[in-house]
Amino acid sequence: MLKRTVTINLYRSCRGVTNKIGHLVLLRQVWSAVSLSREASGRLLVDPAPGQEAAAVQDADSGVMRLRAGDPFTGETVVLWLGVHSLAFTLVCEPHENLLLAEGTLRNLSQHCLESLHMLGPGSEVLLKSSRIDVLLSRLLPHGQLLFLNHRFTQSLEKDVASFLLK
Amino acid sequence: MYSHGSESLINQAREIQEPELQKFYSRLVKLLQVKELSHETLDSLQRLQLILFANKFTKILPAELQQKLLSLLSSPAEQLQVLGSAVLRETLPPSGQELNFSEENLSQLNTHAAALLLSQARSRADLSNLCAQLIRSLESRPSEGPTQSLMFTLPVLNTVFTLSPECLTEDHVTLLSKKLVDWLRYASIVQGGGASSGGFFAGPRSRQPLPIAELDGSVSGDFFTVLCVGQGFTEDQWMNVYAFSMLRHWLLTHHSVSNTAVDAVNRLQFSLSLSHSFSNDDRSEVEGSVVSMVSVTSSSSRLLPPKERLREKAFQYCQRLIEQCDRRAQKKADSELQKACLVEAVCILDCVCAEDASMVYRAFPCMKALFGRLSSDLSFARVLLPIAQFYLNHGEMDTVDCERVWKLVFGQFPAELFNDAFLAYELLRFLRLNLENIQSRAPEFVQFFPNFLKFLAWDSPAVVEDFVDLLPSLVTTGTAVELLHTLLDLPCLAATLVLQLRSTCLPIADPNSRGLLSLEAFRNPAFRGLFLFLLRAQAGSGDTIDRLSTLHELLAEAADWPRVVRCAQTVPVLLHVYFNTVVKMDDRKLLAHLVLVMLERSSLLLRIPSYSKEIHRVFSCHLRRLCKLHPSLVVDQSHELLEFAGATANVYNKEEVYTHVVWVLGEYLSVSSDSRCSVKLITSCFEALEAVLFEITSSTPPPGTICPAPRVITTLMSALAKLASRSHDLIPRASLFLSKLRTVSRNGSVAWCADEEDLVAIVTRGEELWSLLKAPGVAQSVLTPPAYVTTPRWHRDTSVAMPLQLRALTSLTHSQ
Numbered sequence: 011m012l013k014r015t016v017t018i019n020l021y022r023s024c025r026g027v028t029n030k031i032g033h034l035v036l037l038r039q040v041w042s043a044v045s046l047s048r049e050a051s052g053r054l055l056v057d058p059a060p061g062q063e064a065a066a067v068q069d070a071d072s073g074v075m076r077l078r079a080g081d082p083f084t085g086e087t088v089v090l091w092l093g094v095h096s097l098a099f100t101l102v103c104e105p106h107e108n109l110l111l112a113e114g115t116l117r118n119l120s121q122h123c124l125e126s127l128h129m130l131g132p133g134s135e136v137l138l139k140s141s142r143i144d145v146l147l148s149r150l151l152p153h154g155q156l157l158f159l160n161h162r163f164t165q166s167l168e169k170d171v172a173s174f175l176l177k
Numbered sequence: 178m179y180s181h182g183s184e185s186l187i188n189q190a191r192e193i194q195e196p197e198l199q200k201f202y203s204r205l206v207k208l209l210q211v212k213e214l215s216h217e218t219l220d221s222l223q224r225l226q227l228i229l230f231a232n233k234f235t236k237i238l239p240a241e242l243q244q245k246l247l248s249l250l251s252s253p254a255e256q257l258q259v260l261g262s263a264v265l266r267e268t269l270p271p272s273g274q275e276l277n278f279s280e281e282n283l284s285q286l287n288t289h290a291a292a293l294l295l296s297q298a299r300s301r302a303d304l305s306n307l308c309a310q311l312i313r314s315l316e317s318r319p320s321e322g323p324t325q326s327l328m329f330t331l332p333v334l335n336t337v338f339t340l341s342p343e344c345l346t347e348d349h350v351t352l353l354s355k356k357l358v359d360w361l362r363y364a365s366i367v368q369g370g371g372a373s374s375g376g377f378f379a380g381p382r383s384r385q386p387l388p389i390a391e392l393d394g395s396v397s398g399d400f401f402t403v404l405c406v407g408q409g410f411t412e413d414q415w416m417n418v419y420a421f422s423m424l425r426h427w428l429l430t431h432h433s434v435s436n437t438a439v440d441a442v443n444r445l446q447f448s449l450s451l452s453h454s455f456s457n458d459d460r461s462e463v464e465g466s467v468v469s470m471v472s473v474t475s476s477s478s479r480l481l482p483p484k485e486r487l488r489e490k491a492f493q494y495c496q497r498l499i500e501q502c503d504r505r506a507q508k509k510a511d512s513e514l515q516k517a518c519l520v521e522a523v524c525i526l527d528c529v530c531a532e533d534a535s536m537v538y539r540a541f542p543c544m545k546a547l548f549g550r551l552s553s554d555l556s557f558a559r560v561l562l563p564i565a566q567f568y569l570n571h572g573e574m575d576t577v578d579c580e581r582v583w584k585l586v587f588g589q590f591p592a593e594l595f596n597d598a599f600l601a602y603e604l605l606r607f608l609r610l611n612l613e614n615i616q617s618r619a620p621e622f623v624q625f626f627p628n629f630l631k632f633l634a635w636d637s638p639a640v641v642e643d644f645v646d647l648l649p650s651l652v653t654t655g656t657a658v659e660l661l662h663t664l665l666d667l668p669c670l671a672a673t674l675v676l677q678l679r680s681t682c683l684p685i686a687d688p689n690s691r692g693l694l695s696l697e698a699f700r701n702p703a704f705r706g707l708f709l710f711l712l713r714a715q716a717g718s719g720d721t722i723d724r725l726s727t728l729h730e731l732l733a734e735a736a737d738w739p740r741v742v743r744c745a746q747t748v749p750v751l752l753h754v755y756f757n758t759v760v761k762m763d764d765r766k767l768l769a770h771l772v773l774v775m776l777e778r779s780s781l782l783l784r785i786p787s788y789s790k791e792i793h794r795v796f797s798c799h800l801r802r803l804c805k806l807h808p809s810l811v812v813d814q815s816h817e818l819l820e821f822a823g824a825t826a827n828v829y830n831k832e833e834v835y836t837h838v839v840w841v842l843g844e845y846l847s848v849s850s851d852s853r854c855s856v857k858l859i860t861s862c863f864e865a866l867e868a869v870l871f872e873i874t875s876s877t878p879p880p881g882t883i884c885p886a887p888r889v890i891t892t893l894m895s896a897l898a899k900l901a902s903r904s905h906d907l908i909p910r911a912s913l914f915l916s917k918l919r920t921v922s923r924n925g926s927v928a929w930c931a932d933e934e935d936l937v938a939i940v941t942r943g944e945e946l947w948s949l950l951k952a953p954g955v956a957q958s959v960l961t962p963p964a965y966v967t968t969p970r971w972h973r974d975t976s977v978a979m980p981l982q983l984r985a986l987t988s989l990t991h992s993q
Contacts, residue, residue: 046739047639050636050739072599073639134182139223140230140263148292148329154336158403158421158521160511163410163418
């Protein structure tokens with residue numbers, strides 16, 4: 011049962027809706043999609059412990075939704091979501107984008123978010139250190155661009171992000 | 178993670194009062210005046226961002242603070258850039274001032290400042306300016322500069338031409354096309370980052386830069402692509418990645434079908450030189466790797482104009498990627514990337530072939546080989562879909578066997594991968610976007626509707642929208658009846674799919690498996706046929722099965738499984754779509770058959786709470802509608818309708834449908850609806866309804882049922898009156914019953930009506946009908962009105978027109 015969901019919207023700047031009401035509509039739809047999916051699969055939710063981020067992302071529920079034009083974004087969009095315990099990560103894509111790549115990117119980003127902000131623990135870093143997410147996005151999803159990164163390129167970018175986090 | 182601490186932080190941020198906020202602003206301004214980066218500055222900036230995020234309304238910051246934040250964008254410390262940009266994006270820009278970057282400090286434009294520029298661009302002119310400046314910076318690069326400063330340019334440009342493709346001028350497009358060709362095809366093939374050969378003891382002069390490698394570890398023998406690895410990367414290799422990442426979108430946006438004479442000449446020259454270079458070029462072998470055929474043709478394409486050249490290079494790049502994907506990657510992440518690259522490569526090839534038809538002949542051998550390689554591996558299903566798209570778009574040009582493709586996509590994927598949410602989305606999208614094309618090229622897809630419905634049965638909420646769009650195309654004269662049965666049994670299909678998966682996952686003797694009874698039934702050979710029918714891939718083997726009630730019993734315990742319940746909730750929606758489509762087809766024979774199906778199935782549904790009720794409601798609505806459109810249906814199916822209406826049990830357990838059946842009988846069983854309607858028919862109908870009415874109003878309801886709804890009784894009475902008005906011999910009988918009813922109810926309460934008010938309503942209606950029947954001629958025109966009375970004609974009707982005209986004139990001339 012999702013008692014409290016924090017949805018981190020990895021939305022790309024400038025696309026579609028620019029007001030907060032539209033985003034709330036999206037969040038509600040994602041929340042209901044995640045709950046329905048979990049209820050249907052009947053899986054028992056196990057509390058992932060800090061340090062098990064990779065496994066948590068591996069086992070996470072995932073799904074995809076189609077949003078019609080105007081509801082709430084101006085054009086038709088595809089929404090990918092990943093549910094890690096009581097957290098949901100969402101990525102909004104245009105219909106022509108490569109969903110396999112988007113899925114991989116979402117998982118990667120989610121794992122990094124979980125790790126760098128210790129989201130599996132009780133802290134509030136996600137609120138007070140959200141600039142980390144901005145930097146992460148600026149490297150792995152710059153201006154919303156999905157990137158075809160093999161493991162070497164990813165490593166190089168992750169090193170860059172890590173050096174930022176250390177400062 | 179979401180602790181009380183977080184919640185109180187958010188509340189604090191939301192509830193901060195204006196004076197406190199102003200104090201916070203001034204403190205922040207003071208902090209920002211200090212040159213050094215301190216923890217307090219960062220903390221305060223972070224808190225400011227939280228306050229702006231948490232509040233509903235966008236705030237305007239004081240001008241001084243705005244200025245300070247703007248200056249952060251060019252700070253050497255990235256944290257300040259990030260926070261400055263993030264905060265400013267959440268606020269409204271000061272009016273009158275524009276965020277402008279002059280030429281000098283554009284070279285210092287970083288990715289975070291660019292993000293801010295994009296979010297605050299208010300007009301196409303702003304975007305065009307930004308575009309022009311960025312492209313200029315791409316053209317004239319300073320010899321030294323941080324690698325970062327170039328890399329975000331392509332993503333920003335991608336965003337700009339997503340928002341507004343007109344921002345790029347023809348010159349810009351040409352220039353970018355040239356740069357893209359350079360990055361895609363001519364990126365450095367040695368490793369960057371100082372990686373070199375030679376060991377610790379090798380001197381600087383004997384160090385050779387290492388060549389790039391493939392994902393399986395072997396040395397690369399061709400140009401650099403996203404699937405090449407190295408210890409470090411050069412700048413142009415990075416740009417190769419960025420360029421490829423936006424290539425498809427670029428080609429889609431700047432799509433140009435080449436059909437001018439100049440282009441034709443260019444293409445002819447190019448293909449001539451192509452054949453020339455094949456015979457002349459020397460193909461040298463590089464140790465340990467395979468030379469790609471693709472790069473042989475590169476030299477001759479210089480003859481083409483930039484856009485066409487980009488197309489050609491894109492083609493070569495994709496062919497190389499497809500070759501590279503045949504290698505086994507050493508890391509799992511890379512194998513996932515290979516799949517994504519395959520999809521992208523196929524899509525780009527599809528795109529360029531759409532622009533230049535001559536490329537189809539070059540692309541098809543590659544596609545066929547790829548299809549042959551992947552078609553037996555279901556884990557590549559999502560790659561096979563774009564290949565199917567390619568076959569659909571270009572299959573006519575080459576004599577290709579598309580049959581295998583459709584069999585795989587329509588026949589195999591839904592049957593075995595119905596529980597893959599992403600595949601479901603992509604396959605249904607493929608159907609939706611290409612419906613017309615598929616209907617002409619592969620019309621047999623309609624026969625696979627049982628397969629497609631598996632996606633719906635498994636995950637109704639996620640795909641119901643798609644089916645609302647797709648269902649109309651699946652309704653044909655040949656499939657309509659079977660489709661209706663399948664839709665009604667969709668919850669059974671959902672349960673069966675769950676059982677199928679459980680059956681394969683769980684060992685036979687697992688004590689913990691839920692749904693043991695139904696699982697046993699699923700595995701029982703005696704019932705195999707039932708389940709196999711539900712799981713069929715294609716239509717045509719029969720509308721439904723005889724032992725449907727047995728199946729429903731076996732699946733009784735599935736009635737509360739979440740998937741089954743959700744599925745049951747979507748069936749009424751789709752039935753409405755179904756009937757709306759069927760009505761448009763205007764096939765009377767089919768509609769007559771459907772009426773029978775509705776009657777039959779109203780008692781043959783999986784027993785899920787409120788499912789029957791919802792389905793009955795849908796049936797009632799459409800029964801009424803069908804009979805209104807084609808009143809002769811009632812006479813056509815009078816036998817079955819009478820049988821249904823004459824069964825008293827139906828009053829209690831199928832009240833809604835029963836009411837409507839009686840209503841349509843009363844309304845449309847007349848000579849004016851169908852000349853075949855005989856007195857004998859009217860009389861037998863009257864007798865059947867009279868018998869039921871007598872029965873339900875003379876005794877208590879059978880044990881276990883509640884009293885019949887007043888509406889049933891009044892409908893029965895009205896129907897009797899209508900029928901009597903058409904055959905005047907029946908009037909005495911009707912009047913007799915109605916007067917008896919009045920007498921009985923004078924004694925107070927009755928066994929068959931619990932509510933006094935309801936009884937009063939029934940009796941009142943009875944009295945109205947009785948008095949109406951005293952004047953047979955009047956009764957006939959009231960109860961069986963001619964068609965022109967029931968269809969409103971508004972202004973066309975002279976007697977109605979006058980008051981309407983007067984009213985319209987009055988409302989126009991009188992001011993409010």
